[in-house]
Amino acid sequence: MFVAIRFDSVACMLLAFVIMQIAASVYRPAVQSSLPAVVKPADLLKANGIFLNVDTLQRIGGTALGGIMVATLDLFTLYALSLVFYILLVFCTVLMDIPESEQSATTKGGKLRFREVFPLIRSEPSVLIAMVNTAVLLLFLTGFNLLILNFSELQQAPDLMGWLYAVEGLSIMFFAAIAKRWIGSKNLVTGSILFMFLFAVSFVGMSFSESRLLVILSFGIFGCAFAFFFPMITTIYQLKLPDEARGRFFSFKSMMDRIMNHIALLVTGACLDWIGISAYMIILAVMASLSGAITFGIAKKKSIEVRQQLTGTVSV
Template identity: 40%
Template sequence: MWKNKNVWILLIGELVAGLGLWLGIIGNLEFMQKYVPSDFMKSMILFLGLLAGVMVGPLAGRVIDSYSKKKVLIYAGIGRTLSVIFMFLALEFESIIFMICFMVCIQISAAFYFPALQSVIPLIVEEKDYIQMNGVHMNVSTISRVAGTALGGILLVIMDISFLYIGSMMAYVMILATTYLLSFEEPEYNKAKGEKSGGFTEIIPVLRRTPIAMMALVLTFVPVLFLGGFNLMVINISETQGDAAIKGLLYTAEGISFMIGAFFVKRITHLVEPIKLMFIFSFVISFAHLSLFFSDVKIMSLISFGIFGFAVGCFFPIAATIFQTKIDKQYHGRFFSFRNMFDRIMFQVVLLSTGLFLDTIGLKYMVIVFGVISLVAVFIFGVQHFKIGANKRLLDNQKKIV
């Protein structure tokens, strides 16, 4: 795997792009903290961007499966680079409208870029390397997140916020340049002129035929319940503790723990079934959510984010590997777009709920509500999964007897 130049191009590109992404996110949080006093209004602004991504999801899936994945990555990269212009306008005119335009454009670009990227990974590495590649890719993404948030915090102290977006745009230009260097064999069905794939209606039967992929998809609800309100919770914890520096520490604690988890999970996947591991780490994520009840204590908030980071660092490489191995490659574009849309819809619901709860009942009671929902979901999904498994084994045994 490490002798494959495409792997290095992808990982270096992810590192650079991640730096740009998180410089922009830190800038967005600072901008909203300055001009948007309500947590609910902050969530509404983020919601509009996610909604745009959901709207183009079906189109993105068809395009990725019908045309060159490399070209999709390039055009999405161009769109992402140009979208930063709106933030320069937002800063110049102190305009929330221009910020919303930025969020919409960058999320539309992401709706094409990330499913295409997930579809490319099975084309450049062998199946035996999937979980290692997914883990390394997510670790590189996490390193860029930790470095990007740290660099963003430093730049905010010594420079104007506009420099964050200058750095962000430069990073996007660099990832666009590295994308041109990718070289891999596209599937034949992508090259057929005039042959276009169907929509998401073809994905539902595929998921029904692969119950393990369906369960893995459903279980992503648990980490999304935490991730959907991640940035708003970080801002709220910072305000509660009266410490601006805690934002960077929380991102760092979660990021380092994520990397440890992604490294650790490769060592245990051959010992326990992947789907069982997903249930275990879903439970740990639920516990981390509940433990944020003590987030007014600095060390406890860091521990909670650390536990969460470790659990999702184990969870997501397993989920990605299940999807890449169990879903036929010819459906990858539509499936990963479908998953992207599914995640975004959940993100929107969680994001709006987080903003509303923070404004009404506060962080302490909100995490109790979300934590209990997570635990109940893990229990219900677990009972259903293992009941189906038991019935299947019973049928198999009866067939053997007959």
């Protein structure tokens, strides 16, 4: 970026953004696959909730702080400060010591191939159920900013955008902090599926797009469901997949999410133009309900259970 700023080069700027995206695509899978190595199984849900809170803080606070810094500092100074903090972060990362599990050490000689992840996913119904439900929610999550902008324009209330971001973010942070206490040793599979119906309720509320109160309340409900659902499914992945497969799986999932994000963004934009936001939210509610009902039936029929015991052991 320094080269792009110095020479006003669009090509260098695009190259820098590509490198940033490559780094970002490695970061999240690395964190999610490393958590089980440094956290006891009984604390995985809590750790995933904390990670979600940190992610929410950086998304909301980082955007606000970034806007202030862009308005008050020149780009060169801004990227220079970013570089200093990245160097400090790399230094702290080098000092970290992540213990290697016995299972990972024994399989180190024969590393898992990327294509071997697919049989693992098929052999674990709980993982497959979590991935299917997540794919449905990506339709909303990908177009999140676009939908908020649409609500704001429809109600001709620019301040509504700030309220929706604040309510959704605060709701996520509050409920993610108490997720483990509420869930305890309950079945994570059926628990995560039931929250699909809460997502559907929030989408129905958002379909009343001209009601300011209902839209704000619905975003709060969405934040609540989000705060429980995503730590639960991440914990399912971490508990059900073997140590040597987690890194490959989370990398594969990150790649699939990015591909689906582009498709979902196109679908969201097209639906908002063709059928309007109210009808689109009803469609999302129906899809979330159907996905929840189908996967709940499968989970009950096959008696799929993934539980996190409070004593530190995992019951599956």
